[in-house]
Amino acid sequence: MKEIKAVIVGFGNIGKAFLRVLMEKSSFLENKLEKKVKIIAICEADGSLVNEAGISLKEALSRDIKRLNYWKENKNAVSLIQELDLDILFEFTPGNIESGEPGYTHIREALSNGINVITSNKAPLALKFSELMNLAKRNGVKLKYEATVGGAIPIINLRDTYLFGEEIIELYGILNGTTNYILSKMTSELLSLDSALKEAQELGIAEANASYDIDGIDTAAKVAILANSLLGKRVSIKDINICGIRDITLEAIELAKKHGYVIKLIGDCKKLEVAPKLIPKWSPLNVSGTLNAITLETDIAKKITLVGYGAGPRETCSAILADLIDVLRDL
């Protein structure tokens, strides 16, 4: 049984959900891959929980980690990356879409130190995709980011497996669950955008500051990542033309409906564009609620559409677990 040493940076909803999944799956991973993942640090913005003998996942989940014995005030992720002998860094901090920080620094530091990175953090990749991928390559490690796009939908890893031999011609879809929820509500219940948004906020589907979703920025970050990853384009979020759903009126929704269409916020990775589009009612992209849906057009499979939950901490862990397994197989 090989012991794999890992650090988690960012202990919010995703970090916590991932610890739970790791507890559930640890004996499976031990049996199938003969690898034991040992979490030796969990880093927050103001300090870190550090125990080189391995942190008790149960304890970290059941109590405030800042009150645990091994909590070190002001100990930050960067210094731990440099000091500890690590195999994997899990980067789960929320990313600033202007600077990519603090994730960008964490990821760069880890890769430079020969540490594999698995992240759910869109910002660093939406800004600096090729720089970070090249850094990983030069250091002989992996940078895995399935969780940054489409939550539980297997899209990034498909490129190296099922779609390896295919030429991807078009790639577009619904990449943000919040806006899809709002548009679906407007369509099915004829709510105004403001009422649908308010409902989404009350349900915790939308943030108090909903601009990141509503104005298409979250979708654009995912478009940038997919365009790099699946279409081989060398672009950043700054190259994406973005139009959100703020100006979609109920009249537009009703008119679309009358003609057999629905309005969806579509990210188009070929055109590098985010904009509301008319989608035929019968299209596989016409999924409602918080679902995401991605259509690939290729030279051989022609059209494949993948539908799943684009957010939710546990669903996102599906992507993180797939990335972890891929990394463990090589360690």
Add this chain to the structure above:
Amino acid sequence: MKEIKAVIVGFGNIGKAFLRVLMEKSSFLENKLEKKVKIIAICEADGSLVNEAGISLKEALSRDIKRLNYWKENKNAVSLIQELDLDILFEFTPGNIESGEPGYTHIREALSNGINVITSNKAPLALKFSELMNLAKRNGVKLKYEATVGGAIPIINLRDTYLFGEEIIELYGILNGTTNYILSKMTSELLSLDSALKEAQELGIAEANASYDIDGIDTAAKVAILANSLLGKRVSIKDINICGIRDITLEAIELAKKHGYVIKLIGDCKKLEVAPKLIPKWSPLNVSGTLNAITLETDIAKKITLVGYGAGPRETCSAILADLIDVLRDL
């Protein structure tokens, strides 16, 4: 550049489409995987085209292979499998769902001789899944069958990659494009089943003898394969309860529609059942035309739905190419 020697058994629509795809992708495979796939025989029921120096794919596609120089009357696949030094057998014959023949014999013979098998032939796997998989394992070779279910939809290979760490709890979907086309037409144009079937036959979507599709047998074969492959059940098509769409009336379709439902022929791999079911209009499974759609419910990703073309020679080659790449990586 390693040379990989392969034989194609069954040279109908899929065999021909695959040769075309192989021509298109051969330099890609040589560049990326450093493997050159050389087809040294193409077998039909009444003879084989054999050239150990490599068959010209262009020639085999542009002329009747029985008129080519290397055609050997009465030379059959089984004797070639025994005589030739082969790496891969492509089994593309149409399978008899009662006996699994002739594919069953071809696959068994190849695996026993240490030859990897890639097949689009459902019958042998729907009947003898574990026997054949065990035979492959014992002989240290692969038996790949992505093309047997859902055409271009990446479902089988997902088990070993993206879904490796997940527990699949439910697995069901629309697995037959012909019946989906008929039901879609009945729903959208209020055609009777007979008229919709006739239209499908005129368009070449349904066979003259449509029983295999309409009566749910094709769907049941796929249910058996998925149940073995993704749910670990040890069953054959004989264990599946089958009810086709023959008795679906326009009245039933209209009544369903009135209540916000559509009727779809659903294969359920957990319940081992094929039957027409009411599907909510907003469900991702509500796809129309010849599309297939498969929903997986898992412990972490929760619900993923994959939509794509379930048939069509070129689309099916998407699955065959993915299997080929997987086999080539290990050779």
